[in-house]
Amino acid sequence: MGEDLARLWRERHPSVPPVAHTFRTVFADRWVRFHSLPESKRHPESEDEYAIVLHRHNTVLDELFGEQEVFVVTSDWSSTAGGPAGFPTPRRELHPDGVLWWTEPDLSGPDPGFHTYSRFYADRRPWRRGCVDDLLRAVADEEIVDVFLTDTGLRRVHHPYDGGADAVLTTPAERDRLRARHRDWLSRHPSGC
Numbered sequence: 001m002g003e004d005l006a007r008l009w010r011e012r013h014p015s016v017p018p019v020a021h022t023f024r025t026v027f028a029d030r031w032v033r034f035h036s037l038p039e040s041k042r043h044p045e046s047e048d049e050y051a052i053v054l055h056r057h058n059t060v061l062d063e064l065f066g067e068q069e070v071f072v073v074t075s076d077w078s079s080t081a082g083g084p085a086g087f088p089t090p091r092r093e094l095h096p097d098g099v100l101w102w103t104e105p106d107l108s109g110p111d112p113g114f115h116t117y118s119r120f121y122a123d124r125r126p127w128r129r130g131c132v133d134d135l136l137r138a139v140a141d142e143e144i145v146d147v148f149l150t151d152t153g154l155r156r157v158h159h160p161y162d163g164g165a166d167a168v169l170t171t172p173a174e175r176d177r178l179r180a181r182h183r184d185w186l187s188r189h190p191s192g193c
Contacts, residue, residue, distance in 0.1 A: 002101035005071065005122055009102065012154045017104045018073065018120050020148045020159040020166075027157075027168040030175050033192050034060060034185040035164040036140065042163040044140055056185055057136050057160055058129045060167060061149065063178060064156045065127040071154075072132060073122045074098050075146040081105070081117045089144045094135045097123040124152065136160055 009018055016026050024031045036053040037044060044050045074095040076085040081103050085091070091098070098121030107115045125131065127149075138144045139160045148159040157168040164185075169175040179186065186192065 001122070001124065002099050005101045008154055018102055018148075019104060019118060020073075020075075020146045020157075021161075023148075023157060023159055023168055024166050029172050030169045031166060031192075032169070032175050032179045033164055033166050033187060034182055035187060036160075036185075037163075040163070040187060043142075050137060050140070053140050054130075054133055054136055056182075057158075057165055058133075060165060060178070060182065061127065061132075061158055062129055063181070064158055064167065064169075065149070065151055068127055069124055069152050070127045070149050071122045071124055071152060072098070072135070073120055073148050073150070074135070074144060075118055075120045077116050077118045079113075079116060081119075083117075086116065090138055091121070091144055094138055094144065095121060095123065097125075099123065118146070120146075 024033065034056060036056050037049060038052070044053050072095065074091050076089060076091050078084060078086050100119055101122050102120040104118045104120070105115065106118070109115065132149065135144070135147060139147050140162055142162045145161070148157050150157045155170045159166040167178060169178060
């Protein structure tokens, strides 16, 4: 699966690596951000607030993916391409079937001691509401970052982060319809962030 997914990503997005936190700028014309709690509160502090977070994520995920198959993507990073994760996360426990499919080096700094390699792992599964709730909770608690879900054609993306989710749709019109359905979950900031 790993090589096939990497090849498909390169075909669909030839100049864009699968680095989730860059999607809002790279796909700005099709991007929308939803906050996961009322009043743009960033972190849940009770089970009632976790229920709101999960409801909002799962509602958007249902609308994006319906009963399709999806790729669930998680990541870690290291100071070497094949070395141990540079920061401990529950990635393996939360995503045990994730297969390494992409390594993205960041060699931009002059000091090799600060070079990093982001590694992306994916599995393919049928979308069903609640199937990634443990992962979504870990994202809300900042235990894991750069997670995203995408349809198997890599056309729609849902990138949860602590505080909300970025969604990338197929067209600006589709994005606008999704945004309109959930306008109460939008940021009040002019940039939409």
